[in-house]
Structure formats: C-alpha cells, structure tokens
Amino acid sequence: MPVHWVDVTIPMHPNMTVWPGDPPFAFHPSRRIASGDSCNVSTLTCGTHIGTHIDAPWHFEDSGSRLDAVDTSIFFGPATVISLPDLKIITANDLPVAPLPPRVLFKTRNSHFPVDGPFRTDYTALSPCAAQRLADDSVRLVGVDYLSVAPYKQVGQDTHHILLRRNILVVEGLLLDRVKPGECLFTALPLALRGADGAPCRAFVGWEERNA
16 A cells, blocks of 8 residues: 655754754855766765764763664654643643553644744643653653753753663654654664764655555
C-alpha cells in the first residue's frame, strides 16, 4: 500500500532560528562555475543541534552513547502523534492512559512558530513527570516541535536527563503543522557523524493511502 510522506524538516538557511549561543548556520561559496571554476562547491558551518536534529544520550550524559553507537533501527517505524495545542508545559496527566508506543511525536502550538523568527522562550515543552512516564512506558524515541524537549533554562535539565539516561533518543525541531494526530510512520535520518552528541537530520511523517 503506497505511503504519503510529509517532510517535517526545518529548511537550513542563514536566517533560521537557533538556540541562543549556538553557532548560526552559514553557507559560503568555495568554488563557482561563474567565477571560472570547473564546478560549484560550497562550505557550510553549523552546530550539531540546529534546526531539525537528534540528541544522542551523550548530549547531556557524559557516559551516554554517542550518535554512532545508538541503535539505528529506532529511526524508522510506526509512531503516534499526540496533539496538545493549548498547553505550555506537558505533564504526565496530559498523556493518554494507555501504554505509549516506542515512538511518540508531540504536536503543540510550537508548530505555528516561524522557523526564521526570533527565538522564543515560551515554547511548549515536557515536564520531568511527562519524561518519566515516557521512560516508564519504554518509549525509545520522542519528537517535539521546537528546539528543545525541556523548558527553557530548566534547572537541572531533568527532562533531558530522564530521557537520555534511558537511551531514549530525542528529535527536536520537527515541523508538525501539516501532520494530523494519531498513528503514522516516522523516519529520521541524522548525519552519520562519528563520536557526536547529536546531528541535524531529515525527518518525514507518513500515512498509508487507502482506497476510498
């Protein structure tokens, strides 16, 4: 059965929103045919947690796995999109009573924020108790629609620690405005960086197309 895929990746460009203090995205010409070179080649620079990206456990856990050591099977498979459009902080009480699946994506009001606007500190994020519920249900991947799964400047960074200590991968910066809640397919393809704390990725959400 064919699958309809939606690209949920933030396009990378010099004016994109970045986490305060992180390196901005830059794209510079190295060689150009118009300048007499035989081909076009460019140089790009950015941080590992820019735009749509994956957090490896080593991002917050010094003994945690680096990106090239994680189980890549979690990057592909069924997921559930949970829509919580009216919340600023997601708690355990806001999650479904039924056990959660291995991949959970949170669609919130963040999905309507511009991807090239000023950084917003009031984005919706997960509380530690929500993170603990995900860990208790053996969730393996959590996706969110802003640049952090945790509230801005969370004291102790408990949300990150609870997830990453359990080797739960975190995909941040998803564009879920065109994604409906419920069951779907999810694919995230991080750059294959050795020894990394995370990496930008391309991500897709899909649904099987059924005949009417």
